[in-house]
Amino acid sequence: MKQFKNLCIGCDHAAVKLKDIIVAFLKDKKIHIHDMGTHRSDVSVHYPDFGMLVTKSLVKGEYDCGILICGTGLGMSMVANRFAGIRAALCNDLFTAKMCREHNNANVLVMGGRVIGDVLAKEIVQTFLETPFDGGRHAERLKLFDHLGEKIT
Numbered sequence: 028m029k030q031f032k033n034l035c036i037g038c039d040h041a042a043v044k045l046k047d048i049i050v051a052f053l054k055d056k057k058i059h060i061h062d063m064g065t066h067r068s069d070v071s072v073h074y075p076d077f078g079m080l081v082t083k084s085l086v087k088g089e090y091d092c093g094i095l096i097c098g099t100g101l102g103m104s105m106v107a108n109r110f111a112g113i114r115a116a117l118c119n120d121l122f123t124a125k126m127c128r129e130h131n132n133a134n135v136l137v138m139g140g141r142v143i144g145d146v147l148a149k150e151i152v153q154t155f156l157e158t159p160f161d162g163g164r165h166a167e168r169l170k171l172f173d174h175l176g177e178k179i180t
Contacts, residue, residue, distance in 0.1 A: 031092040031156055035061040035084055037077035041098035042140030043068040045148055049094060052149045058156075061090065078106030085134060086110055093135040094152065100139035107135045112173070119143050124151045128158035130165045 034053070038046040043065060053060045063080045065072045074097045081093040093115075095103035100117045107115035115135035116127035119142050127133035136155045138148055160166075 030159060031058075033059060033061075033089075033091045034094065035063055035081050035090040035092075036094040036096075037063040037081040037103075038065060038096040038140065039074035039077055039098070039103075040065055040068050040070060040072050042096035042138075045138070045140040045143075045145060046096050048145045049096070049148060049152055052152065060094075074102045075106045078103045082107045082110045082113055082115075082135065086112055091134070092156070095135060095137045096140045097137075098139060098141045100137045100142065104135075104137040107137065114169075114172075118151050118155065120147075121150060121154050124154040125158050128155055129161045132160040132165070132169055 036046055036050060046062070050060055050062050063077060065077060078095055081095055084090050085093050095107060095115065097103045100119065104115045104117040107113050113135055114131055114133045115137050116123065116131065116133040117137045118124040118127060119139055124136070136152065138151060143151070
C-alpha cells in the first residue's frame with residue numbers, strides 16, 4: 028500500500044462508523060490518513076460539504092488520494108467528479124476497486140456505508156491502494172477524458 032503516501036478521508040453522518048474502521052485499519056498499517064470528518068453520526072450533515080473538503084484538498088495537491096463514504100456512495104461520487112482532475116470511483120466490490128485503478132487511475136475511492144460491511148470495505152481499500160495504474164492505452168484514454176470539460180463549453 029505504498030503507492031499513496033498521503034491520504035485523506037471524509038464521510039457524512041451515515042458512514043461515520045465505517046470511516047472510523049477504515050481510519051483505524053490504515054493506521055494499523057502505518058499509512059498516514061487525515062480524517063476530515065464528519066465525526067458524529069447523531070447529527071445530520073450535508074455530504075457535499077465533506078465531499079468538497081476532500082476533493083478540494085486533492086485538487087490543491089495536499090493529498091495523493093482520497094476516500095469518501097456516504098450512505099450509498101452515490102452522492103459523494105457525484106460531488107467528487109464535478110472537480111477537474113478528480114477520478115472518483117464508487118466501488119462496492121473488489122473487481123471495481125482493482126479495475127478503477129488499473130484502467131482509470133482513480134484517485135478517489137468512494138464506498139457506500141449502508142451497502143457494504145466493514146470486512147469487505149477494508150479489502151476494497153487495500154485493493155484500491157495496492158493496485159497500480161497500467162498506463163499504455165489507458166493513459167491515452169485518460170487524456171481524452173481530462174479534456175471533456177473543455178469540449179463541452
